[in-house]
């Protein structure tokens with residue numbers, strides 16, 4: 001039975017305005033950088049793709065979003081996080097190949113659920129030389145506002161030529177009238193927003209089965225618990241694999257050291273913790289580069305095992 005725990009949803013303080021953009025470097029890959037007005041740009045290839053992190057804004061998360069362990073406060077003190085502040089970037093990722101322009105998630109856009117100051121994805125794309133109509137596919141990891149809000153403006157599709165790939169479990173959940181009916185009052189808006197976005201893309205929306213590819217080399221894998229159909233995206237770059245782990249973690253500090261800690265927006269915190277350990281074990285064993293939606297921007301690093309827990313190591317920048 002899916003639980004809802006979004007009491008903290010409206011507690012956030014004002015977010016910081018942001019339109020920064022950095023392109024992720026896999027360590028030891030050839031990389032380059034350039035600058036345009038107001039945006040830093042850093043790029044590196046992963047196989048046939050070049051991946052770029054786009055900062056949509058900063059989510060003003062606080063200590064109250066994390067629960068289930070007495071070790072959270074001592075950990076925050078140890079790593080130098082203030083007693084309440086756990087700000088988290090909201091990032092989307094641009095993938096470009098010779099013939100594809102793909103976005104993974106689209107940020108909060110004009111939605112103000114966590115305050116103002118979001119909407120950096122479209123200006124970030126512009127700084128990378130990408131117009132909204134150039135995007136031919138958007139892969140949605142899950143249907144929360146900070147990931148799909150940027151897909152629409154005034155109810156219409158921002159990416160007029162893009163297909164929208166959504167995991168079939170996730171798409172099924174948010175379009176299920178029965179689920180919506182039993183969801184609490186404060187979650188009704190989430191269902192409405194998801195359905196508005198899905199409707200805006202209409203027949204251009206495709207439902208992707210667990211493990212199937214949304215585009216060549218880009219497979220979606222279920223990592224449920226944050227939402228019932230939350231998915232991560234494996235980017236097959238030949239010798240180098242990158243796992244875009246989306247909201248498998250919400251603090252690179254807290255959720256690696258304390259992987260079983262619950263998070264206020266998780267639909268099922270126990271299932272989310274089980275998914276977190278499973279995915280962390282996978283990327284640690286394979287020494288995969290990871291990218292996270294809410295990991296210290298630009299969000300590229302590695303997750304290593306550390307006793308019964310894990311450690312996050314940011315990717316080396318060149």
Ligand SMILES: [Zn+2]
Nearest residue numbers: 144146247293
């Ligand atoms: Zn998120």
